[in-house]
Amino acid sequence: MKVLGRKTSGNVQKVLFLLEELKQPYEREDVGRQFNNTQTPDYLAKNPNAKVPTLVDGEVIIWESNTILRYIATKAKSNLYPADAAKRTHVERWMDWQLASLNNPYLAMFREAKLEPAKRSADFAAQAAASHIQVGSSRRKPARVRLLARSAHSTLLGGVL
Numbered sequence: 001m002k003v004l005g006r007k008t009s010g011n012v013q014k015v016l017f018l019l020e021e022l023k024q025p026y027e028r029e030d031v032g033r034q035f036n037n038t039q040t041p042d043y044l045a046k047n048p049n050a051k052v053p054t055l056v057d058g059e060v061i062i063w064e065s066n067t068i069l070r071y072i073a074t075k076a077k078s079n080l081y082p083a084d085a086a087k088r089t090h091v092e093r094w095m096d097w098q099l100a101s102l103n104n105p106y107l108a109m110f111r112e113a114k115l116e117p118a119k120r121s122a123d124f125a126a127q128a129a130a131s132h133i134q135v136g137s138s139r140r141k142p143a144r145v146r147l148l149a150r151s152a153h154s155t156l157l158g159g160v161l
């Protein structure tokens with residue numbers, strides 16, 4: 001399998017984490033942002049959204065990171081993506097939740113968290129709380145964003161990850 005995508009992308013990283021976790025052999029090629037190579041006819045033929053990651057597995061070409069994760073786990077018959085329909089929903093609901101409910105507010109918070117506190121919007125703290133995201137700081141990382149490990153979330157995030 002070949003992962004097309006820069007390793008600084010979170011969506012690429014989740015694919016790499018799964019491949020490593022399942023000990024699957026793979027190659028990775030630098031694509032995206034600073035490499036300025038997502039608008040080529042060759043890449044657009046593989047991924048019409050011009051985003052990363054894209055997975056190439058022989059004749060099979062897949063875009064959308066969560067779809068790629070499901071493909072890899074299914075192919076490897078991993079219990080990270082259970083065959084049992086009911087058990088599987090426990091993984092899928094969090095993947096769907098991440099995409100539909102967490103991702104956009106998280107990205108907004110992530111970008112704003114890098115700013116000096118004085119430059120953040122007035123409702124930054126309220127938005128962070130509403131989106132289950134906590135912004136903190138440490139000496140090593142001036143701004144960090146982390147998902148609150150609330151009991152409601154930790155059951156599965158903690159259980160699966």
Ligand SMILES: N[C@@H](CCC(=O)N[C@@H](CS)C(=O)NCC(=O)O)C(=O)O
Nearest residue numbers: 009010011032033051052053064065
């Ligand atoms: N929903 C898509 C989002 C893909 C996406 O937005 N990827 C970002 C990186 S995280 C990207 O391609 N940015 C532009 C670039 O790197 O050229 C997925 O999960 O694969």
